[in-house]
Amino acid sequence: MIDEQGKLWGRINVIDLAALVLLLLVAVGFFGLRGVQNSTAQTTQNKPVFLEFQMLVRGLSIADPEQLLKAGDRPRIIIRNQPAGQVLLAQVKVLPNTLPVGLPNGKINYVPDINSPYSRDILMTLRAEAQMTDDGAVVGGTKLKVATPIELETARYDIKGSVIGIHQVTAK
Template identity: 25%
Template structure:
């Protein structure tokens, strides 16, 4: 018995295109199931308070003003809540400029700001990873976050587990 018959059916029963579509649907469903399982990774009964400091570099003042203390901070890709914005510190962005004698020096930008966001929320702490909202919090990691009126790319500056 041939694998494909003259009408393109596998073993004379299953259309090969229908089989490909079915496999694609199953793969997408498996991927979504895995993703939702990762987002539910924080078990409320074993959660510990975690505080992360995120830095948003080189943004306009309007972006800095849109970030409000007390609002929820979410992961942009999944809408998973990382925690509450408990502290916001706005500083002038530092840029390297060349001086008249050819040296490099740091100067404050008159237009751009660096914003330091302190986010506090429940986290799952294991020997290998600290999760907030199902996402790994590691110093130096890039993280896209959003709030009610802002969406920015951040870098994790520090992570502290509160006992």
């Protein structure tokens, strides 16, 4: 079957055959199983609900957040690197940039951080239409849960943060 030159039936090199079989298996796996996975969350309820969720952005380098981020804006949202439509930016709160300083009496005092005047932590409240599933909320075909990485994008900014709270609201 395999001769002294390592050829199968005197014609095919065994190493070449193994590489060809491996290449075919990779191609079948890549193209054949590609349609099996479905990244879009399946909803069990067709009635849309309205969600309000908070996004925390830590250490955003920005000169004037009050001018750039305004309540009422409708940025595009990207959830887990998947575009998921638009959301309403309901509220923007710039958190104080402070440092904890220990006092001799054991208490902690918070003082302004003068070393990084342009680094801001921002808490944003967002509203979106969603579908509810047995596994949670789905916004734009993508599951949304606490600690999910999300991104807001407009022509003026592209901000990354994570979800820290979600709750259902009755009206837009």
